[in-house]
Amino acid sequence: MLRGKRAVITGGGGGFGQALCVWLAREGVEVHFCARRADDIQKTCRIIAAEGGMAKGDICDLTRPESLSQFSAQVLTSDKPIDILILNAAQWLSGTLDDQPDTEIIATISSGLTGSILLTQALLPGLRRSDSADIVAIISSCGIPNFTDSIAHPAFFASKHGLSGFTTKLSQQLSEENIRVTGLYPPDFELTGLDTFVDSSSRMGESLLNGRSIWETIRFVLTQPRSCHIGRIYFHGPTREDLNGRG
Numbered sequence: 001m002l003r004g005k006r007a008v009i010t011g012g013g014g015g016f017g018q019a020l021c022v023w024l025a026r027e028g029v030e031v032h033f034c035a036r037r038a039d040d041i042q043k044t045c046r047i048i049a050a051e052g053g054m055a056k057g058d059i060c061d062l063t064r065p066e067s068l069s070q071f072s073a074q075v076l077t078s079d080k081p082i083d084i085l086i087l088n089a090a091q092w093l094s095g096t097l098d099d100q101p102d103t104e105i106i107a108t109i110s111s112g113l114t115g116s117i118l119l120t121q122a123l124l125p126g127l128r129r130s131d132s133a134d135i136v137a138i139i140s141s142c143g144i145p146n147f148t149d150s151i152a153h154p155a156f157f158a159s160k161h162g163l164s165g166f167t168t169k170l171s172q173q174l175s176e177e178n179i180r181v182t183g184l185y186p187p188d189f190e191l192t193g194l195d196t197f198v199d200s201s202s203r204m205g206e207s208l209l210n211g212r213s214i215w216e217t218i219r220f221v222l223t224q225p226r227s228c229h230i231g232r233i234y235f236h237g238p239t240r241e242d243l244n245g246r247g
Helices: 015-026 038-050 065-076 102-128 154-177 211-222
Strands: 006-009 030-035 055-059 084-087 134-138 180-185 232-234
Touching (some): 015 211, 030 038, 038 055, 055 065, 134 154, 180 211
Parallel strands (some): 006 084, 084 134
């Protein structure tokens, strides 16, 4: 059901973002992603090309508006519509308010919130050209009201709460244009490989959520009929500190 679609993914140079690019390409989706380093772009493109998929990557720093403009311009040069936009990239920051310099706090807010807002705004013309566009934001459990069970920095919490508010309002506004917006709120999770399927033998709370489960959830959202609009998805799971005996 996804074959032939075109997707844009932020933070596709490594980790979960790279996995999303690979998994989408395996579904027959044409992938256009961004990353901060050329080497990471080449790695993701090589993996996808070796499997016969289609991928293009561009350098983009979400903390720099001019870099966002350049990336969005590259994406919009194609006549093809944007069917899927996945807002995945965000700078992780841990600690207390006085642990980090101003530059790190600003970068955390800019990458996880401001950059995602500006990029979505810039790519709206491409999304509107699609008959069935989806925007998926990887928000994190740190964006859930009253959740505090994380070592994340307050600025990271602020970024995720901001992204949650953005997607909630955007979901209501764009539903009138048949553009679905979904926010995912996963807890700590691990990526154990591009081919690893979900471990069904562990009991609840015994291990971290696997990134593959989040991908399968995204795939479920994307393949639903247009009459089905899933606005938010919450996950339950332990933190790394819980499993280390510190929770």
